[in-house]
Amino acid sequence: MISFKNDYSEGALPVIMEALLKTNLEQTVGYGEDEYTVKGIEAIKKAIDFEDCYVRLLVGGTQTNLLTISHFLRPYEAVIAADTGHISVHEAGAIEATGHKVLELKTDGQGKIDVEMIRKTYELHKDDFHMVKPKMVYISNPTELGTLYTKKELVEISNYCKEVGMYLYLDGARLASALASEKNDIVLSEYPKYCDAFYIGGTKCGLLFGEALVITNKKLSEGFFCSTKQKGATLAKGRLLGIQFAELFQGDRYYQVGKHANEMASMLKKGVLEAGYKLKADSYTNQQFFIFPNEKIEKLGQKYRYEFWEKIDDKSSAIRFVTSWATREEDVKEFIEDLKTL
16 A cells, blocks of 8 residues: 555654664663753754744644643633644544633634634633633644645734734644745744744654644743643653754754655645646645545545545545655656546
8 A cells, every 4th residue: 555644654764763773772861851852952943043942842743732732721711723723623622621622713624714713702702701711822834734824924813912912822743844835935933933832843744753842932831841741741761852853953854854745745736636636725735635536536545545534525525645755756656647547
């Protein structure tokens, strides 16, 4: 089987595996106090060009979202998110399980929320003490539908959050893909200016595992290590995270991971459109959403792995294809040829 199901099926970039093997027998202190974690955090701070921040290396995206939101918010405070957001759909109620309501906004298939949507929700809740209080806006770049926030959109949301005293938190699980997109106009060093916190994805961007949480609003970082410990998120062998991020942020390696994944996705998209099929969402990142007849999907499934997205009508459905740092050009070409002939 050839998999386009997700961007974490493979292990890790060869340089990551080499670095882990090279340091395998070294003895270091635990829980992120080791020299490699220090190097990894220094590399991240250099990449974002923002020294005065708190960086914590964590294992996975759901863990990072759960920790961040539950640590930042009081028990009666809520987070605003798109109805397609990861915390809304794919985290088994993790945020709600910590006692915080997710206020979901309908996005009409584009995966993005805007200032007016946020304003309406905030105004509805702010003066009624019977309701939860919106205190955070959660967005991801790219979104769960592969769409991107422009710099203008990010600035507008950031300014409104500052105006009313809400925090802006950005999920960067696939941030490498966003940065390398031909439609992107935000550089990595700009995220600290507009977000109270954001994380740089590693699991879906070439690492075995790992996400780098960056807290730029320093008052929010107080006691964060205790929260990670309390919720079982302190990795004893913390150096495994540090080594990986130190390698990932050598030169422009992180950008190149996203660039390759996007190029493979673009090739897929072009082939599907030329074959006469339609898109569910117009993505310029490594997630692509294709609408195929159900019988075609069934035949493709005998050779290719994909993610079922949604039923379009009785005869057709949308499926998601995802490319990664490891996607091979020959596999993409083979799929396009099979699509034409099946």
